[in-house]
Amino acid sequence: MTTLPQSTEKKLGLVIDLDTCVGCHACVVSCKGWNTENYGAPLADTNAYGADPVGTFLNRVHSYEVTPEEGTAKLIHFPKSCLHCEDAPCVTVCPTGASYKRAEDGIVLVNETDCIGCGLCAWACPYGAREMDGVEKVMKKCTLCVDRIYNENLPEEDREPACVRTCPAGARHFGDFADPESNVSKLSAERGGMDLMPEQGTKPVNKYLPPRPKDQLDEVDILAPFLAPLDDAPGRDLGGFLGWLDKTLEKI
Amino acid sequence: MHPAPSIIAFTTLSGLGFGLLFWLGLGLPDSTGWVAFAFWAIAYAFAVGGLISSTLHLGHPERAIKAFRQWRSSWLSREGVAAVVTLVVMGIYGLGRVFFDASWQPLGVMGSILALITVFTTAMIYTQLKSVPRWNIMLTPLLFISFSLGGGALMAGQEMWAVVLLSVAGLVQLAWWSKGDTRFSEAGSTLGTATGLGTLGGVRPFEPPHTGNNYLLKEMAYVVGRAHSQKLRIIAVSLGFVFPMVLLFLPFSHFWALLAVLSHIAGILASRWLFFAEAEHVVGLYYGRRA
Amino acid sequence: MTIQQPKIDTSPKVSDEVRKTTCYMCACRCGINVHMKDGKVAYIEGNRDHPVNQGVLCAKGSAGIMQHNAPSRLRTPLKRVGPRGSGEFEEISWDEALQIATDWLAPVREDDPSKLAFFTGRDQSQSFTSFWAQNFGTPNYAAHGGFCSVNMAAGGIYTMGGAFWEFGQPDWDRTKLFMLFGVAEDHDSNPIKIGLGKLKKRGARVIGVNPIRSGYNAVADDWVGITPGTDGLFILALVHELLRMGKIDLRYLADYTNAACLINGDTSSPENGLLLRDEAGKELVMDRKTGKPMAFDAADVQPDLGASFTVDGITHVTVMQKLAERYLDLQYAPEAVADRCGIKAEKIRAIAAELARVAFEEEITLDTPWTDFRGRKHDKMVGRPVAFHAMRGISAHANGFQTCRALHMLQILLGSVEVPGGFRFKPPYPKPIAAHPKPHCKVTPGKPLDGPHLGFVHGPDDLALKEDGSPARIDKAFTWENPMSAHGLMHMVISNAHAGDPYKIDTLFLYMANMSWNSSMNTRGVMDMLTDKDENGDYVIPQIIYSDAYSSEMVAFADLILPDTTYLERHDCISLLDRPISEAEGAADAIRWPVVEPDRDVRGFQSVLCELGAKLNLPGFVNEDGSQKYADYGDYITNHERKPGIGPLAGWRGNGDENGRGAPNPGQLGAYIENGGFKVFHIDEEAQFYKPWNMAYQDYAVSLGLYDAPAPYLFQIYSEPMRRFQLAAEGHGDRQPPDHLRERIKEKLDPLPIWYDPSDDNRGAEYPITALTQRPMAMYHSWGTQNAWLRQIHGQNPLYMPTNLMQKHNLKDGDWARVTSPHGSITVPVMEMAALNDNTIWTWNAIGKRKGAWALSEDAPEATKGFLLNHLIHELLPAKGDGLRWANSDPITGQAAWFDLKVQVEKASAPAESQPAFPAQKSPVGQGPDTVTWKTTA
Numbered sequence A: 001m002t003t004l005p006q007s008t009e010k011k012l013g014l015v016i017d018l019d020t021c022v023g024c025h026a027c028v029v030s031c032k033g034w035n036t037e038n039y040g041a042p043l044a045d046t047n048a049y050g051a052d053p054v055g056t057f058l059n060r061v062h063s064y065e066v067t068p069e070e071g072t073a074k075l076i077h078f079p080k081s082c083l084h085c086e087d088a089p090c091v092t093v094c095p096t097g098a099s100y101k102r103a104e105d106g107i108v109l110v111n112e113t114d115c116i117g118c119g120l121c122a123w124a125c126p127y128g129a130r131e132m133d134g135v136e137k138v139m140k141k142c143t144l145c146v147d148r149i150y151n152e153n154l155p156e157e158d159r160e161p162a163c164v165r166t167c168p169a170g171a172r173h174f175g176d177f178a179d180p181e182s183n184v185s186k187l188s189a190e191r192g193g194m195d196l197m198p199e200q201g202t203k204p205v206n207k208y209l210p211p212r213p214k215d216q217l218d219e220v221d222i223l224a225p226f227l228a229p230l231d232d233a234p235g236r237d238l239g240g241f242l243g244w245l246d247k248t249l250e251k252i
Numbered sequence B: 001m002h003p004a005p006s007i008i009a010f011t012t013l014s015g016l017g018f019g020l021l022f023w024l025g026l027g028l029p030d031s032t033g034w035v036a037f038a039f040w041a042i043a044y045a046f047a048v049g050g051l052i053s054s055t056l057h058l059g060h061p062e063r064a065i066k067a068f069r070q071w072r073s074s075w076l077s078r079e080g081v082a083a084v085v086t087l088v089v090m091g092i093y094g095l096g097r098v099f100f101d102a103s104w105q106p107l108g109v110m111g112s113i114l115a116l117i118t119v120f121t122t123a124m125i126y127t128q129l130k131s132v133p134r135w136n137i138m139l140t141p142l143l144f145i146s147f148s149l150g151g152g153a154l155m156a157g158q159e160m161w162a163v164v165l166l167s168v169a170g171l172v173q174l175a176w177w178s179k180g181d182t183r184f185s186e187a188g189s190t191l192g193t194a195t196g197l198g199t200l201g202g203v204r205p206f207e208p209p210h211t212g213n214n215y216l217l218k219e220m221a222y223v224v225g226r227a228h229s230q231k232l233r234i235i236a237v238s239l240g241f242v243f244p245m246v247l248l249f250l251p252f253s254h255f256w257a258l259l260a261v262l263s264h265i266a267g268i269l270a271s272r273w274l275f276f277a278e279a280e281h282v283v284g285l286y287y288g289r290r291a
Numbered sequence C: 001m002t003i004q005q006p007k008i009d010t011s012p013k014v015s016d017e018v019r020k021t022t023c024y025m026c027a028c029r030c031g032i033n034v035h036m037k038d039g040k041v042a043y044i045e046g047n048r049d050h051p052v053n054q055g056v057l058c059a060k061g062s063a064g065i066m067q068h069n070a071p072s073r074l075r076t077p078l079k080r081v082g083p084r085g086s087g088e089f090e091e092i093s094w095d096e097a098l099q100i101a102t103d104w105l106a107p108v109r110e111d112d113p114s115k116l117a118f119f120t121g122r123d124q125s126q127s128f129t130s131f132w133a134q135n136f137g138t139p140n141y142a143a144h145g146g147f148c149s150v151n152m153a154a155g156g157i158y159t160m161g162g163a164f165w166e167f168g169q170p171d172w173d174r175t176k177l178f179m180l181f182g183v184a185e186d187h188d189s190n191p192i193k194i195g196l197g198k199l200k201k202r203g204a205r206v207i208g209v210n211p212i213r214s215g216y217n218a219v220a221d222d223w224v225g226i227t228p229g230t231d232g233l234f235i236l237a238l239v240h241e242l243l244r245m246g247k248i249d250l251r252y253l254a255d256y257t258n259a260a261c262l263i264n265g266d267t268s269s270p271e272n273g274l275l276l277r278d279e280a281g282k283e284l285v286m287d288r289k290t291g292k293p294m295a296f297d298a299a300d301v302q303p304d305l306g307a308s309f310t311v312d313g314i315t316h317v318t319v320m321q322k323l324a325e326r327y328l329d330l331q332y333a334p335e336a337v338a339d340r341c342g343i344k345a346e347k348i349r350a351i352a353a354e355l356a357r358v359a360f361e362e363e364i365t366l367d368t369p370w371t372d373f374r375g376r377k378h379d380k381m382v383g384r385p386v387a388f389h390a391m392r393g394i395s396a397h398a399n400g401f402q403t404c405r406a407l408h409m410l411q412i413l414l415g416s417v418e419v420p421g422g423f424r425f426k427p428p429y430p431k432p433i434a435a436h437p438k439p440h441c442k443v444t445p446g447k448p449l450d451g452p453h454l455g456f457v458h459g460p461d462d463l464a465l466k467e468d469g470s471p472a473r474i475d476k477a478f479t480w481e482n483p484m485s486a487h488g489l490m491h492m493v494i495s496n497a498h499a500g501d502p503y504k505i506d507t508l509f510l511y512m513a514n515m516s517w518n519s520s521m522n523t524r525g526v527m528d529m530l531t532d533k534d535e536n537g538d539y540v541i542p543q544i545i546y547s548d549a550y551s552s553e554m555v556a557f558a559d560l561i562l563p564d565t566t567y568l569e570r571h572d573c574i575s576l577l578d579r580p581i582s583e584a585e586g587a588a589d590a591i592r593w594p595v596v597e598p599d600r601d602v603r604g605f606q607s608v609l610c611e612l613g614a615k616l617n618l619p620g621f622v623n624e625d626g627s628q629k630y631a632d633y634g635d636y637i638t639n640h641e642r643k644p645g646i647g648p649l650a651g652w653r654g655n656g657d658e659n660g661r662g663a664p665n666p667g668q669l670g671a672y673i674e675n676g677g678f679k680v681f682h683i684d685e686e687a688q689f690y691k692p693w694n695m696a697y698q699d700y701a702v703s704l705g706l707y708d709a710p711a712p713y714l715f716q717i718y719s720e721p722m723r724r725f726q727l728a729a730e731g732h733g734d735r736q737p738p739d740h741l742r743e744r745i746k747e748k749l750d751p752l753p754i755w756y757d758p759s760d761d762n763r764g765a766e767y768p769i770t771a772l773t774q775r776p777m778a779m780y781h782s783w784g785t786q787n788a789w790l791r792q793i794h795g796q797n798p799l800y801m802p803t804n805l806m807q808k809h810n811l812k813d814g815d816w817a818r819v820t821s822p823h824g825s826i827t828v829p830v831m832e833m834a835a836l837n838d839n840t841i842w843t844w845n846a847i848g849k850r851k852g853a854w855a856l857s858e859d860a861p862e863a864t865k866g867f868l869l870n871h872l873i874h875e876l877l878p879a880k881g882d883g884l885r886w887a888n889s890d891p892i893t894g895q896a897a898w899f900d901l902k903v904q905v906e907k908a909s910a911p912a913e914s915q916p917a918f919p920a921q922k923s924p925v926g927q928g929p930d931t932v933t934w935k936t937t938a
């Protein structure tokens, strides 16, 4: 179904917390491991032990430096996988119907047996969320772990994407954005969840939580009352160690 | 974008092939028999050759047939359908010309229109991509169509039309470049919008997500030097338009005509190479491939 | 004509079976679920029930499958046939390999066991390997702790009976302010990330102190981009501010630390500067009520911090008085240190104020009653929700031990150790130094050593010196050069053995340590030492035996290779006797077990030691009839007893119902496997905090066999062992340091924390930039490189330079620079980083590889663009003109000072590959396949 569904029952997706992500790549590798063994063809690595290794990954972690006009530079880790866009251009360009968005939950998938490997969907995606497998020559992308989240062979608590389950810092959250009461909807509302490249008009489902303000201790005024030293009080003399100790005891 | 030889060849050749078919469909030149056969053979060689080349570019050419299914939404699918229909219609029309000395003109005109539609669909494959701002302008179909018509006229020996249309195509090309050069910034995607971090300050890529290579970088993060591209632009315009027109003003000779066509093809190949190589995909932002 | 949305199987079978064991991709030792399909490893995920990782798994852990199947795995024992370093080997049988080893080692043992140096690197079975070495009789055993982070371990244990490292943790659930010093990744890898995630969720403040703002420091709310090597000064400035504001926990100091203890003030006494003690040897404090000196642990004593005690006209003051006098001095004022630390004075003040505010204004209490060692009952637990953690960033400097002590002093002054919201120990810690062994070094030919090799010295009497005063150990651990070297000095073994200083050895036996590459300083020099020949044409280090699982750089330099299995193919034991996986809420130990059988002719190294031990007739490894005692390591784990009733694993002893103490249980490993590969011994709520002084905890520790009797103690803000060394340097006692070391010992072994600048010794004036390395989170030292997935993430390492230096040297991203230290130079590619201290450059650790190693192609980026900083670091400091080359180590512990590296930078034209380049070694395992598509089911 290359045309997009008018609307989907659920809008499953991820919230990624840029304030918490430490850039450890755990999600990258667990995704690689799960998806190599599961949905579709294994994610291949070519020239794996050579000079120019090229592998298929469905999730990758970038990092950026942000330098504000004033103050110190910040470093932000930035995981990126498919955003399961509502207006997914990758789907509509697909000539075969291999790319589709599921009507029930909005997951964007590639049906590998229909994919001719033309690469057009990867061109259409502004986010670089699709990679053509170097061996199987079909398009690969994040499946939102569709073979985990409903998988009855997994214990209930494990029915979440591999990357979410593994994230040590808890920077990744999975849920239904169609439900305003869901964890992801609430997190996104509280913390100002952002769209990436809104100007592309893709209406991404996944949201990114911006980093919280940093380096506020550089603005010292808030703490002024605690800075009052024992010996600065007018008319007071510390009187050596014992005097200091007395005054310290007084303060506690 | 990575200037893949197969795609450059495909778009160039099929553009010319369908351009030639356009003229043939209109009965220009009004040839039949062996002469018509020669024209048809050339047109089909270009059009079909281009299609084959693009099919070989696929990861799974054996499944190419599936590409006809999504004509409702996919320009690539539409292109496939349009190309096949055009080739069939023009094939029948050509049969008449070659073997029956007949000119089933309504069929021919239909074929001409279909040929143009095919070129348009090809162009739309690129035009539709918001992710590649340089392509995402309505001048792109005009570029493809004008190339196709001009090149087709040249190959069809329609000297007058060729002069007019090649001049038009050349101008469209210049306009397309001039517009294209500012399109990326006009489209508004920056590393700031791509990461959502732009409101916090200047964003600069720090570590890439992998020191190894990947499909995206190979396919979409091609960068071409400015000097290099300026040189190629001059070559493209000179060979693609100026030189063929000069040759057209010389007294006709098959040699000059052939040279004009070859020169044009070389120019269009250069232009097409630039079409891809200069086109920046917004995903390059994530990799710091654009300031 | 639209096609139907395809029906997909959303419930595919995940695996045939899940086998639960322990990860080995780093020392964090997380629990893993190994999913098996068709008898093969299909997928690895974290074990949710596991105390360490609670289900999460890091990148290395998830990539374990690629490690387990790596093409670089050794396949069979190897005997060197080409010259050392060439990598030319012949494959031999295990019988032959063990015979060679026996033929080499048996005469050594009979003649002089110290001619064997057995050093184990990233060893997770140190209690076993040290047991083997002890039975062999050589004093020359240690693991990698000495070059890794002994400052951290020793600094913590000497000061408060436990350390950060992996022996303690912040109270992640309650802390409100967390300050992290010098950590990129650490051993407690997943727990730190889980913890940071919790803090973020609660909105607690995280302050990162690090010259480099990456990783954890990137998510920190506040970043202190400190100048490397100056943390001690910064911490002492914080101490100064807290004292000045009176924001310290006096009650805590009086009750639980030696702050109220009296220092012998008699300058003529050989005990001057030691603590006054009563007849029973207990430290004396002045009681507030009676004004009389009393033992610190007397039932109703109220230690008086401000008291002094005058006898015979000599006044003895408290530690607190000395402390206050020292740190209130203006030399520690923020203004005085700001420039050197690269931190604004206002910021130091603000941080001090924030520490004080959170510790004292946001105090938390738990309504949990508990009883202290003086018998006093408390109806609640008071918490100061400020927690600290630190690692190699402060410890891998030559002033690291004192800096660690300073940091612990800061924690203690705030009263935030072992309290809710503060820093908490993990069993077997807390444990006072008195409860640790002392080092042993008495060698008797043909006999075991007189006791364990490593331990904690209390003073000069415990040094490992021979009768003539020369070092007893090849690494010169526990000598006047580095008296408190609790973990040995693995980084000095090869250079000392090569120099024959203090003596020559016959056999170097290494396990799991890439000593010819990333774990050595002066890598090229070490390669030369390993291949150097004497006048007879024999190798200066005659025999080298090495156990590795993979085709590493070190393999090429060994004469005999004992190939190990991978971590999924063998038994292992993460023991309470060693470095267990405990959490603050409970002691815990774990195992690994063969979830798959090896498909190559390899054997678990520990099992090989069982066999080799028997062949060498080592007591402990043979039965009375001389037969082999332990069939393999699994057998040892089950049946070995360290003391009666105490063995490697604490769970399911006796009939399977005893914990901690009990007879060996043949079903023990099975019980562990059934339980997911681990066992947690929970601590009751009333014993959860104040552990060093909490009788309920003390009883728990005794019942588990952690100690034999309750051992409450005082935190050692003031360190008597250090003072004892000073006393010797002042001329007291019969064990006397050599004269050239006297001044250094007097200065550096100050019993109260001090700071000194290590850059002077490294010609910091000429080489003004500090060059650092950091652990990449997705790579483990050199192991990650053979991993097809991980090497795509970090296949090469640029040198990161701050914006100011990039501009100054006219460098752009991708340009090359020559980096020169007093010892050598390298030429490497550079990249800019803005969030970096102005005088610091850095790169990822251990990405650079020698050509031909790790089954990579010779043009792999690791070899052509990757590089090591190790070429710039020498194991000795630059000559000072005193005729001596001092070790590039902490003068107290011998910790390798990796991060004192000082350099200059200049732009260089791009060489063909990063410099220095080395000729390729031959790969004994060939090269990895071109394409990897790993899927167990077709």
Ligand SMILES: Nc1nc2c(c(=O)[nH]1)N[C@H]1C(S)=C(S)[C@@H](COP(=O)(O)OP(=O)(O)OC[C@H]3O[C@@H](n4cnc5c(=O)[nH]c(N)nc54)[C@H](O)[C@@H]3O)O[C@H]1N2
Pocket (backbone or CB within 6 Å): C121, C122, C144, C147, C148, C149, C511, C512, C513, C514, C515, C518, C519, C520, C547, C548, C549, C550, C551, C552, C553, C554, C564, C565, C566, C567, C605, C773, C780, C781, C782, C783, C845, C846, C869, C870, C898
């Ligand atoms: N410049 C610089 N150098 C440093 C440091 C630094 O910060 N900067 N850090 C230092 C520190 S703290 C450390 S700990 C060292 C680490 O350095 P090393 O201890 O050398 O660590 P690895 O590179 O992991 O090498 C260990 C060896 O163990 C082998 N191995 C892996 N798995 C197994 C197994 O299952 N069995 C056996 N038998 N062998 C196995 C690997 O193949 C490898 O050859 O590096 C030190 N070097």
Ligand SMILES: Nc1nc2c(c(=O)[nH]1)N[C@H]1C(S)=C(S)[C@@H](COP(=O)(O)OP(=O)(O)OC[C@H]3O[C@@H](n4cnc5c(=O)[nH]c(N)nc54)[C@H](O)[C@@H]3O)O[C@H]1N2
Pocket (backbone or CB within 6 Å): C026, C027, C060, C148, C149, C181, C182, C183, C184, C185, C186, C187, C189, C209, C210, C211, C212, C226, C227, C228, C229, C230, C231, C390, C391, C392, C393, C394, C397, C772, C773, C774, C775, C776, C777, C778, C779, C780, C781, C899
């Ligand atoms: N992923 C992964 N995990 C590992 C390892 C690995 O190789 N990979 N190795 C394991 C081993 S053996 C060890 S020892 C631990 C080490 O774990 P860490 O202690 O985290 O070791 P490093 O990566 O050396 O990080 C040292 C940090 O200290 C900072 N630093 C350097 N000098 C100073 C200074 O003067 N002041 C301050 N404040 N900071 C400074 C550096 O910028 C760096 O961030 O990690 C263990 N965990």
Ligand code: SF4
Pocket (backbone or CB within 6 Å): A081, A082, A083, A084, A085, A088, A089, A090, A091, A108, A124, A125, A126, A127, A128, A129, A130, A141, A202
């Ligand atoms: S992120 Fe890219 S691949 Fe995913 S739905 Fe959006 S456009 Fe398609």
Ligand code: SF4
Pocket (backbone or CB within 6 Å): A093, A094, A095, A096, A097, A098, A099, A110, A114, A115, A116, A117, A118, A119, A120, A121, A122, A138, A139
């Ligand atoms: S690569 Fe496959 S999924 Fe993508 S557009 Fe082509 S056929 Fe569709």
Ligand code: SF4
Pocket (backbone or CB within 6 Å): A030, A031, A032, A034, A035, A058, A059, A081, A082, A141, A142, A143, A144, A145, A161, A162, A163, A164
């Ligand atoms: S949801 Fe699944 S497929 Fe998508 S990035 Fe996470 S692990 Fe990969």
Ligand code: SF4
Pocket (backbone or CB within 6 Å): A020, A021, A022, A023, A024, A025, A026, A027, A028, A061, A077, A079, A166, A167, A168, A169, A170, A171, A172
């Ligand atoms: S696992 Fe979590 S913390 Fe690590 S890179 Fe991925 S999102 Fe960030």
Ligand code: SF4
Pocket (backbone or CB within 6 Å): C023, C024, C025, C026, C027, C028, C029, C030, C053, C057, C058, C059, C060, C061, C062, C189, C190
């Ligand atoms: S932190 Fe990672 S590598 Fe280390 S034991 Fe845990 S999962 Fe394994």
Ligand SMILES: [Mo]
Pocket (backbone or CB within 6 Å): C144, C147, C148, C149
């Ligand atoms: Mo280490």
